[in-house]
Amino acid sequence: MPNSTQSTKILFLDQSGNIGGAELSLLDVARPYRDRCLVGLFQDGPYRQLLERAQIPVQILTSESLEIRRDSPIWQSLLASRSLISLVKTVIHFSREYDIAYTNTPKAFIVGAIASAVSRHPLVYHLRDILSREHFSWANVQLLTTLANRFATLVIANSQATRQAFIDAGGRPDLVQVVYNGFNVDFYQAAPRAISLGSADLISVSPLPSSEPVKLAEIIHHCRTHPEQTRAIAQAAQLRARTLFSQSKMEQKIDTLLQTLLSRHV
Known part of the structure; x- marks a missing residue:
């Protein structure tokens, strides 16, 4: 596997076809890698069009919606979803062409974690939510931290508060690094x-x-x-x-983290 992000191919995964804060941030993260990345979405929508206008490769990975509520156990929703197995197989298939799977949302991370258990590719989870009972059910918090501890190679938190909540919920401190959202x-x-x-x-x-x-x-x-x-x-x-x-500072820090990640998987 290459040890430089200059040649590294990245598979970004996001659950939404709509444009939210996480999706706008992913747009910024993916832009420097648009000549060697693919953004895989679990749902079609205006976000796909935004990525296409930015000349970032994008593909809809499933035609079926994965209905998961934050206040209900994610694993129950996933197991009840007929499209889960098909989606995981699709992610595994695409991951063969890429060096890193970079998951941008909780649902994308869970699918990416299952896929990485098979593909053995480095897995990044960009954690943008404070993992607490105020935002998630406790079962979901435990599921996310357990999967992160077991399968994630790197967890990127968008703030110190997000990082600390991850650790307080049982997440490994050595996995998580803080990278603030950047903007121009x-x-x-x-x-x-x-x-x-x-x-x-x-x-x-x-x-x-x-x-x-x-x-x-x-x-x-x-x-x-x-x-x-x-x-x-x-x-x-x-x-x-x-x-x-600044946008450049965010890009530089993420690129440095990915280079470090890859150097450990040579």
């Missing part, structure tokens, strides 16, 4: 002003103290699909946002 700061520059983050929460645009980077990362993740809010946040952060959350 220049695109979001705007005149200083106050913005609303919800019904009553207001942020006054001003330079942030050095103790705020983690909070800023969480706010940016929350507002990713609201460009007007993100523009003002980026202005408030000034050079701090450029340093911590």
Whole structure:
């Protein structure tokens, strides 16, 4: 297997055909690898069209929906799904042409973990959700952490809070690395002003103290699909946002992590 991402082929997996925060982030992650990657989706929708416009190879891997609710046991839903076995076989088939399976959502990770048990390819789980009872059933939290501990080669958490929740739920600390979501700061520059983050929460645009980077990362993740809010946040952060959350910094850190991963599987 190659030990450089310059020649490494990556199979990205995502469960949704719709455009959400996780999908927008995956678009950014996959862009530098578009000449040697494939984004496999479990559902067709506008996200496929967005990837095609970005000239990122994409393919719908199944025509049947995997219905899984966060508050119900994932394993029960998967076992009840007639399309699961077919989807896993499809992922195994495609993974033969790629060096890494990079899963972007919980459902994609579970399918990728089952497939990796057969293919033995390095498996990356980009963890974007805090694994707690507030967001998932406890059975689902245990399933995700157990599969990660057993099959994942690398877990990428989008914040320190996400990383800590993974560890608190029983995830292995040595597996997980934090990579903040990146964005093009220049695109979001705007005149200083106050913005609303919800019904009553207001942020006054001003330079942030050095103790705020983690909070800023969480706010940016929350507002990713609201460009007007993100523009003002980026202005408030000034050079701090450029340093911590720039697109190039995210790309560089993920590329470094993947190179390290591959070096362990030569």
